[in-house]
Amino acid sequence: MSKAPTAPRPIAVPTARLTRLAGLGAMTAGVAGAMLRDGAGQWGRGQRPAMRDLLLTPANITRIADQLAKMRGAAMKIGQMVSMDTGDVLPPELAQIMARLRDSADTMPPAQLRKVLDAQWPKGWLSQFRHFDVRPIASASIGQVHRAQLRDGTDLAIKVQYPGVARSIDSDVANVGALIRMTGLLPKGLDIAPYLTDAARQLHEETDYAREAAQMTRYAALIGDRPGFAIPQVRPDWSTPQVLAMTYVAGQPIEAAVSEAQDVRDRIARDLIALTLDELWTFGVMQTDPNFANYRWQADTGRVVLLDFGAAGDIDTTTAQHYRDLLRAGLADDMDAAMVMVERIGFIAPDAAVAHRAQIAVMMAQVFARLRDPAGIDFADTSLSRRLQAQGMQLAEDGFIPPPVPIAVLLVQRKLAGMFLLAARLGARVDVHGLLADHLGHA
Secondary structure, X not given: OEOOOXXXXXXXXXXXXXXXXXXXXXXXXXXXXXXXHHHHHHHHOOOOOXXXXXXXXXXXXXXXXXXXXXXXXXXXXXHHHHHOOOOOOOOHHHHHHHHHHOOOOOEOOHHHHHHHHHXXXXXXXXXXXXXXXXXXXXXXXXXXXXXXXXXOOOEEEEEEEOOOOHHHHHHHHHHHHHHHHHOOOOOOOOOOHHHHHHHHHHHHHHOOHHHHHHHHHHHHHHHOOOOOEEOOOEOHHHOOOOEEEEEOOOOEEHHHHHHOOHXXXXXXXXXXXXHHHHHHHHHOEEEOOOXXXXXXXXXXXXXXXEOOOOOEEEOOHHHHHHHHHHHHHHHOOOHHHHHHHHHHHOOOOOOOOHHHHHHHHHHHHHHHHHHHOOOOEEOOOOHHHHHHHHHHHHHXXXXXXXXXXOHHHHHHHHHHHHHHHHHHHHOOEEOHHHHHHHHHOOO
């Protein structure tokens, strides 16, 4: 096991339930104490402090993000899930706190890594490797990835699950839910319990690496020989429910493509959006985690490397058909039919106020007008998204509370919005209407 250069923040993953609970408790107490102290100071100066201003201090944001990054597992995963600007159910204040978790995670020290691998692999496993780098090439909420090379010269990427993560999911989710409620920033009447329940269920699936291996193999078969993509191959001989071994596929961060020519960036975004539509309406299988880290760019081959299939799963035909009907209605400028589908999907309740329905219809009409533009969508132009965000905030201030949305819909929304965010990051221009027409018929 070769010793690599110093790893960033090698901190052992806390595995005991009481230890993890104590960590969250200490963090919560620290945040609450800082809020009380800062609030008292402002009252003393004759000011009336706002809850969000007391919470969103640099010290508190750092305290929360650092503790969740140290714990990893479900605590950090939920932070990542609510940090994406993908139709989140939480207000921007909470998303801002969690946003620092998108790309940061502490890593297991080499001794803890070795202990995990000794428990998962046969005795003497290290002799089968020419080298095994203890410094991870990627680290996230559930596990970290290491490069290794077998004696026969095969380069592998080895994803190792953090110890204790799977059995801590339910308690971590409950504790993070309590933290979110403590902030007092949730819109009045919004019940996050259904979202937390669904998040726990999804996380249990993601910690099953045998399931992920099967999903990766299945997805690779669906992709076939498409020239624009590459997927690692699973190595079942080195994989277990807590260790996932796969061939190493080189690539740069997808953001590196920002420096490519316009036509290259357009093609990357077009291919990824087209793939997402195929997932929804052709494959019936979707990789629902659009974290940018799950996409790598090969400048020499022009391919996008697709990674991390823990969040891949079936899309039921009813959900897919509802989206098809919604888009057909919107692209035909039939907003009455579109509103029927919005309610049927679950975005609004049957008893939603007339004024709220009208505002939602106005917001949707703007989106469909952009989609119908024969010039395509210039994702570098963020004026529409900023306008919609402002209108959405106004809607919330007017008392609109979205009903609990089915997890299948939340996952599709997350993926769709994630692709739009990535296209915006690339500054791409894509004829999305043309891509939709391939699935919907010309609208």
